[in-house]
Amino acid sequence: MSEYAMLIDYEYCSGCKTCEIACNQEYKREAGKLGGVEVQEFIHFLQSGRLYITNIPHFTKACVFCAGRVKKGLKPACVQHCMANVLTFDTLENLKDKIPENRKALLWTKG
Amino acid sequence: MKNDGVKIIKTTTWSPGPGCHGGCGILVHVKDDKVIKVEGDPDHPWNQGRLCSRCLSMTQYMYHKDRLTKPLKRVGERGQGKFEQISWDEAFDLIEKKMKQIRQDHGPESMIFHQGTGRDIGGWISMLAYAYGSPNWMFGLSGISCYTPRLMMMSITQGDFAVVDASQWHEKRYDDPVYEIPETVTIWGQNLPATCPDGFFGHWYVDLMKRGTQLMVIDPRCTWIASRAKLWLQLRPGTDAALALGFIHVMIKENLVNMAFIEKWTNAPFLVRTDTPEPILLRETDLAANGKSTNFVAHDPVSNEFIIWDSDDQTYSKKNITPSMDVAFTIPLTDGTRVPVKTVWRMYKENAEEYTPEKVSHITWVPKDKIIQGARMYAKSSPSALHWGLPIDTIPSTIPTSQAVNHLWCLSGNLDNPGGNAIARYAYDVVTYPYHSGGSILSLPPEVAEKRIGINDYGPIKDFRAWAQPDKVLEQIFTKKPYEIKGMWIQTANPLACTGMEPQKWHKAIKQLDFTVCVDLFMTPTAMLCDVILPAATFLEKDSLKAWWVPLQAIKKVVEVDECKSDIEINLELSKRFMADFPYDNTHDLFDSLLKSAGITYQELCDNTWMIPPKGHPSRPYYRHEKGLLRADGKPGFRTPSGKIELFSSWLEKWCLAPMPYHEEPPYSPVSTPDLFKDYPLILTTGRRMGPFFHSEHRQIPWLRAQQKEPVLEIHPDTAQKYGIEHGQKVCVENWLGKITVKALVTPVIHPDIVMAEHGWWFPEKEGAEPSLFGVWDVNVNQLIPMGHEGKGGLGSPIKTMLCKVYKAKG
Ligand code: SF4
Ligand code: SF4
Ligand code: SF4
Numbered sequence: 001m002s003e004y005a006m007l008i009d010y011e012y013c014s015g016c017k018t019c020e021i022a023c024n025q026e027y028k029r030e031a032g033k034l035g036g037v038e039v040q041e042f043i044h045f046l047q048s049g050r051l052y053i054t055n056i057p058h059f060t061k062a063c064v065f066c067a068g069r070v071k072k073g074l075k076p077a078c079v080q081h082c083m084a085n086v087l088t089f090d091t092l093e094n095l096k097d098k099i100p101e102n103r104k105a106l107l108w109t110k111g
Numbered sequence: 112m113k114n115d116g117v118k119i120i121k122t123t124t125w126s127p128g129p130g131c132h133g134g135c136g137i138l139v140h141v142k143d144d145k146v147i148k149v150e151g152d153p154d155h156p157w158n159q160g161r162l163c164s165r166c167l168s169m170t171q172y173m174y175h176k177d178r179l180t181k182p183l184k185r186v187g188e189r190g191q192g193k194f195e196q197i198s199w200d201e202a203f204d205l206i207e208k209k210m211k212q213i214r215q216d217h218g219p220e221s222m223i224f225h226q227g228t229g230r231d232i233g234g235w236i237s238m239l240a241y242a243y244g245s246p247n248w249m250f251g252l253s254g255i256s257c258y259t260p261r262l263m264m265m266s267i268t269q270g271d272f273a274v275v276d277a278s279q280w281h282e283k284r285y286d287d288p289v290y291e292i293p294e295t296v297t298i299w300g301q302n303l304p305a306t307c308p309d310g311f312f313g314h315w316y317v318d319l320m321k322r323g324t325q326l327m328v329i330d331p332r333c334t335w336i337a338s339r340a341k342l343w344l345q346l347r348p349g350t351d352a353a354l355a356l357g358f359i360h361v362m363i364k365e366n367l368v369n370m371a372f373i374e375k376w377t378n379a380p381f382l383v384r385t386d387t388p389e390p391i392l393l394r395e396t397d398l399a400a401n402g403k404s405t406n407f408v409a410h411d412p413v414s415n416e417f418i419i420w421d422s423d424d425q426t427y428s429k430k431n432i433t434p435s436m437d438v439a440f441t442i443p444l445t446d447g448t449r450v451p452v453k454t455v456w457r458m459y460k461e462n463a464e465e466y467t468p469e470k471v472s473h474i475t476w477v478p479k480d481k482i483i484q485g486a487r488m489y490a491k492s493s494p495s496a497l498h499w500g501l502p503i504d505t506i507p508s509t510i511p512t513s514q515a516v517n518h519l520w521c522l523s524g525n526l527d528n529p530g531g532n533a534i535a536r537y538a539y540d541v542v543t544y545p546y547h548s549g550g551s552i553l554s555l556p557p558e559v560a561e562k563r564i565g566i567n568d569y570g571p572i573k574d575f576r577a578w579a580q581p582d583k584v585l586e587q588i589f590t591k592k593p594y595e596i597k598g599m600w601i602q603t604a605n606p607l608a609c610t611g612m613e614p615q616k617w618h619k620a621i622k623q624l625d626f627t628v629c630v631d632l633f634m635t636p637t638a639m640l641c642d643v644i645l646p647a648a649t650f651l652e653k654d655s656l657k658a659w660w661v662p663l664q665a666i667k668k669v670v671e672v673d674e675c676k677s678d679i680e681i682n683l684e685l686s687k688r689f690m691a692d693f694p695y696d697n698t699h700d701l702f703d704s705l706l707k708s709a710g711i712t713y714q715e716l717c718d719n720t721w722m723i724p725p726k727g728h729p730s731r732p733y734y735r736h737e738k739g740l741l742r743a744d745g746k747p748g749f750r751t752p753s754g755k756i757e758l759f760s761s762w763l764e765k766w767c768l769a770p771m772p773y774h775e776e777p778p779y780s781p782v783s784t785p786d787l788f789k790d791y792p793l794i795l796t797t798g799r800r801m802g803p804f805f806h807s808e809h810r811q812i813p814w815l816r817a818q819q820k821e822p823v824l825e826i827h828p829d830t831a832q833k834y835g836i837e838h839g840q841k842v843c844v845e846n847w848l849g850k851i852t853v854k855a856l857v858t859p860v861i862h863p864d865i866v867m868a869e870h871g872w873w874f875p876e877k878e879g880a881e882p883s884l885f886g887v888w889d890v891n892v893n894q895l896i897p898m899g900h901e902g903k904g905g906l907g908s909p910i911k912t913m914l915c916k917v918y919k920a921k922g
Binding site for chain 1: 148149150151153160161162163164167168170171304305313314317318320321333334335336338339802803813814815816817818858859860
């Protein structure tokens with residue numbers, strides 16, 4: 001059995017929070033309720049003194065990895081709509097080849 | 112139709128809805144005549160399946176409990192919030208009666224047709240204005256400071272608009288073999304991931320970054336995209352012209368300009384007279400009595416003769432010459448007097464010479480070495496593309512500023528090349544605005560057109576756009592001179608919360624008129640003051656089309672919501688009532704007539720949903736100036752008076768404005784008003800984009816509002832500490848015009864001497880009746896920004912360059 005996971009190429013995540021709304025729409029979730037994904041912004045000063053902003057989409061307990069959509073052959077709602085195309089949903093096996101080489105990335109497993 | 116009863120319809124986003132300038136291909140899921148879901152269309156080349164949060168919230172927007180769904184008539188006092196529902200027939204009858212009365216008693220010009228950002232609706236407002244007979248169609252933003260100044264400068268400089276080529280003209284996008292990935296994109300004053308501006312999908316820059324494009328970002332704030340740039344220049348608001356001139360200085364000095372391009376395609380070789388109070392282009396008429404004033408003069412270094420540039424033939428009077436570029440002479444005129452002349456290029460160099468990196472650094476606050484580095488990065492990259500944003504418009508010096516920035520791609524030759532700044536025309540030359548493709552569909556008699564407000568004050572207002580000048584309109588409402596304003600039609604606009612600077616004045620103005628109508632989707636602070644309110648349809652409830660810039664796209668009516676009507680239908684119905692022989696019966700007739708240049712009907716467009724012009728079509732790049740695809744006569748060159756890119760602008764000369772770019776201090780700044788700066792020691796800038804909202808829209812959409820509950824003021828940690836302000840505290844932002852109270856967002860992304868206030872805020876959940884007007888007065892930053900400070904050509908206003916003080920709010 002292949003296990004699915006979410007690869008997040010977060011260095012390119014713009015923090016637009018589209019993924020949050022895509023999930024809300026998919027699950028007709030009431031505003032204010034915990035969504036499947038929440039985007040967090042980090043503002044750091046690098047050693048060079050340079051400002052650096054990083055956004056991380058955090059997948060919460062409410063995320064079901066869009067099992068229904070995936071069964072129909074669709075991408076999860078957040079993955080399809082991510083404005084920066086930073087989310088890749090696939091089997092762990094396939095994702096291994098998709099890990100970006102020159103930057104950090106995150107891998108969320110189903111758990 | 113799938114077996115679960117869900118129908119999926121392909122259409123295109125525009126407005127009303129996400130609020131943007133649209134263009135995304137979407138799949139709309141409909142069940143029982145109700146939209147249940149909106150998704151991006153993975154097969155659409157524009158967005159490739161993606162879709163922003165505002166568009167994904169369409170179901171909450173369309174079926175919102177507060178949506179206006181029936182026409183309303185005011186029954187209480189203005190602003191009291193007492194309305195009663197009426198039928199569309201009653202509404203149209205009432206409007207027709209009242210407006211015809213005004214037309215009869217005071218003349219059609221006493222009605223103002225007031226739009227906001229407009230999108231696919233602005234043009235139809237002009238149709239209504241002209242059918243009624245009024246020349247006073249107006250965009251209410253002070254100085255028309257939204258893209259119009261840049262569009263005008265592009266049209267008079269190179270005859271056409273230019274935008275970054277992110278491969279949007281190719282179905283295969285980045286993979287099309289003729290496309291080149293820009294080596295550098297310079298993003299000048301825009302936070303792209305938060306917005307899709309002016310026919311552009313903001314996240315295309317992320318696509319390009321992934322494909323190797325490096326970025327230079329010019330912004331007073333360190334946005335996410337600025338933090339990812341190779342070079343970020345943090346400039347003082349309103350000093351963009353100085354920075355661009357600093358770049359030009361370095362490019363000329365280090366020989367980083369494309370001389371072959373400049374010599375061939377610009378008016379750099381033309382001669383300019385310097386004996387006149389202001390330099391003017393030397394004309395053939397100066398040298399020969401039978402000459403033409405539209406022809407110009409250059410110099411042939413080989414024969415040492417003066418030669419004539421024939422603007423009709425697009426040739427010099429002598430064949431195979433290479434004109435002198437950097438010379439000065441005295442030249443005999445027809446009357447025998449000798450006058451000094453020099454080439455545009457010499458004058459241009461002298462002008463740029465003043466803007467040394469040291470001086471520019473002093474003006475802009477950008478360190479000298481970064482200015483040099485920026486100029487080199489822009490000019491040495493190939494292709495190099497430049498994306499500019501609204502801050503170029505929202506300053507009184509917008510004309511020279513737009514000109515200076517536009518010159519960068521003219522001097523580097525990055526014009527209509529793959530991966531540079533491509534000339535952007537409406538796809539298939541279809542204009543979805545009925546006023547400027549080969550003239551408007553309706554026109555006014557000259558004696559009426561001459562009454563347009565502002566036309567005698569400003570050349571650009573007279574010659575470029577058909578709008579009335581909004582600062583002058585507001586003034587005239589109070590002075591009543593030269594004629595009285597009696598009524599206002601407001602559509603796509605919320606001047607009390609958004610487009611109106613000094614909204615206190617707009618409030619007073621609207622309340623004192625005899626008759627006002629507002630078309631909107633929700634009750635707003637502005638609608639609250641009006642006599643009749645008409646409920647408009649979203650883009651999913653109307654037929655329309657889009658050709659801005661590419662593809663040519665259909666917007667299809669998917670469902671109906673209660674009694675909401677599309678803006679176009681509202682305007683059409685009333686146009687027919689105001690003009691006996693109005694030439695169109697229904698919206699499809701109108702669309703068919705607009706689509707003639709594409710050779711299709713609206714129905715055919717709907718069948719295709721979107722169409723990209725084929726290779727070789729004049730509305731598709733590249734190098735069209737070389738191929739003779741830009742000018743009506745089919746000759747190579749540009750659509751300017753001389754056919755050249757006019758570095759020294761003959762249009763500006765005609766309007767008595769400086770023909771070459773220069774820096775001008777904002778009207779209020781540490782430099783121009785040092786005394787005021789002592790009391791108001793922070794630069795107040797506004798208007799940065801907010802992901803969940805478009806301008807004043809979307810505050811009532813639950814999913815979007817949950818992402819941001821209230822307006823903030825961005826303030827640097829050092830500044831906050833200095834004034835004893837903590838993150839999250841309420842602060843007052845105040846200047847001599849007004850005061851607002853908002854929450855402090857303490858963040859290092861902003862410069863310590865600048866604060867950024869959000870615009871467009873009001874609270875749909877608060878009391879609508881006066882004096883509250885949905886709490887707009889507590890938070891609308893426009894109360895700190897004046898009307899009547901438009902720039903020299905009637906364009907631009909100090910929206911991003913005010914002064915203020917900030918202190919902790921009591922309680
Ligand atoms: S995978 Fe599905 S459930 Fe999980 S966050 Fe994305 S849209 Fe929500
Ligand atoms: S949609 Fe994509 S880019 Fe936007 S916040 Fe979510 S993960 Fe980041
Ligand atoms: S804002 Fe951008 S993503 Fe959203 S609908 Fe408009 S063009 Fe598409």
